Amino acid sequence: MKIVDATVVVTSPGRNFVTLKIETDDGVSGLGDATLNGRELAVASYLRDHVVPLLIGTDPHRIEDTWQSLYRGAYWRRGPVTMAAIAAVDVALWDIKAKVASLPLYQLLGGASRERVRTYGHASGGSLPELFDAVRARIEQGYPAIRVQTGVPGLRRVYGVSGSPAVDPGLPAVEDWDTAAYLRHLPRVFEAVRAEFGPDLPLLHDAHHRLTPQQAARLGKELEPYDLFWLEDCTPAENQEGLRLVRRHTTTPLAIGEVFNTVFDYQTLVTEQLIDFVRSAVTHFGGVTPLKKLFDLAAPYQIRSAIHGPEDISPVGMAAAIHLDMAIHNFGIQEYAGYTDRTDEVFRRAFTFVDGHLHPGDTPGIGVELDEQAAAAHPYERSYLPVNRLLDGTVHDW
Ligand code: KDG
Numbered sequence: 001m002k003i004v005d006a007t008v009v010v011t012s013p014g015r016n017f018v019t020l021k022i023e024t025d026d027g028v029s030g031l032g033d034a035t036l037n038g039r040e041l042a043v044a045s046y047l048r049d050h051v052v053p054l055l056i057g058t059d060p061h062r063i064e065d066t067w068q069s070l071y072r073g074a075y076w077r078r079g080p081v082t083m084a085a086i087a088a089v090d091v092a093l094w095d096i097k098a099k100v101a102s103l104p105l106y107q108l109l110g111g112a113s114r115e116r117v118r119t120y121g122h123a124s125g126g127s128l129p130e131l132f133d134a135v136r137a138r139i140e141q142g143y144p145a146i147r148v149q150t151g152v153p154g155l156r157r158v159y160g161v162s163g164s165p166a167v168d169p170g171l172p173a174v175e176d177w178d179t180a181a182y183l184r185h186l187p188r189v190f191e192a193v194r195a196e197f198g199p200d201l202p203l204l205h206d207a208h209h210r211l212t213p214q215q216a217a218r219l220g221k222e223l224e225p226y227d228l229f230w231l232e233d234c235t236p237a238e239n240q241e242g243l244r245l246v247r248r249h250t251t252t253p254l255a256i257g258e259v260f261n262t263v264f265d266y267q268t269l270v271t272e273q274l275i276d277f278v279r280s281a282v283t284h285f286g287g288v289t290p291l292k293k294l295f296d297l298a299a300p301y302q303i304r305s306a307i308h309g310p311e312d313i314s315p316v317g318m319a320a321a322i323h324l325d326m327a328i329h330n331f332g333i334q335e336y337a338g339y340t341d342r343t344d345e346v347f348r349r350a351f352t353f354v355d356g357h358l359h360p361g362d363t364p365g366i367g368v369e370l371d372e373q374a375a376a377a378h379p380y381e382r383s384y385l386p387v388n389r390l391l392d393g394t395v396h397d398w
């Protein structure tokens with residue numbers, strides 16, 4: 001069996017998605033997600049201009065060898081563009097292998113370790129009444145766990161709270177930030193949410209890389225009475241050692257890793273048991289092959305999976321995640337933001353979302369087909385993630 005063609009499809013059914021389609025001489029094809037939010041065309045070029053020529057004529061069954069040759073062979077390692085491109089190849093090859101075996105991918109990863117995959121959804125509000133309505137809506141949709149994001153008094157636009165449109169369409173929106181105001185406000189919000197929804201509902205929060213270790217330690221301690229399922233990305237964790245201070249001062253569980261690309265980003269965090277959940281996406285971590293290895297490394301440290309699954313992971317990347325979630329033992333939770341009808345017309349998927357739980361379906365492969373005609377009706381639209389500034393105008397982590 002040989003790879004005879006590989007094409008990159010960029011489509012924007014409401015938001016941009018980059019998909020790699022690999023075709024073989026047997027007529028079997030596979031899909032991989034290469035979407036890197038705000039930098040989509042860089043990955044499309046990396047694939048089209050540099051990776052596709054290397055794939056033609058090779059054996060699609062040699063997944064490990066292909067992964068190693070793309071990672072080591074480029075000499076320039078790591079980074080989100082490189083690893084999203086490698087991820088797309090890796091997932092497309094797993095899709096092909098599973099289709100040839102006539103099995104859903106999770107069967108090749110060890111088979112089902114559970115009946116279904118537990119998820120969490122997002123709720124946000126500028127004010128408490130808005131936030132309560134959003135939490136109620138998620139509960140009604142069946143979500144068993146909910147991420148809570150809130151506006152902060154005195155700030156106009158804050159991460160995770162809807163809106164923040166760009167002043168010039170196609171250029172980054174500007175959000176604002178004041179850490180002291182946030183640290184004063186957030187514990188009061190969780191106190192109110194617990195009072196409204198009771199002690200049982202698992203609640204999560206994403207600090208989105210904005211705090212110093214000292215600030216994160218204080219916040220984690222102040223949130224302890226509200227029993228969070230996790231506090232996510234409390235610090236910019238490129239400085240892994242910074243988590244030692246956070247860990248020493250709080251028992252609030254910690255989740256980190258959606259911007260990480262390789263196992264080296266996690267080395268200290270995992271081996272010193274400084275976190276409780278790893279957040280990498282299949283799409284940004286080089287695919288199913290390395291993410292499965294990371295989960296296996298994390299397991300003896302009692303660290304569980306929590307694969308990143310916001311709107312900017314395409315249904316292809318999400319499907320690959322759900323197959324992994326089904327198979328690994330140390331599964332924790334899966335983030336699931338859902339998709340619009342327009343996206344569902346472009347990506348036909350076997351995975352289902354019922355009562356707040358996902359199932360990958362039993363279609364051979366990853367269970368997603370791309371309708372290329374529908375995709376072509378939604379051409380790429382330039383878009384950026386927001387930029388975050390302190391009240392004096394200084395750029396801050398977003
Ligand atoms: O592209 C950036 C988003 O994926 C990110 O902001 C979402 O933090 C996020 C999350 O936890 O889903």
Ligand code: MG
Pocket residue numbers: 206208232233258
């Ligand atoms: Mg996050």
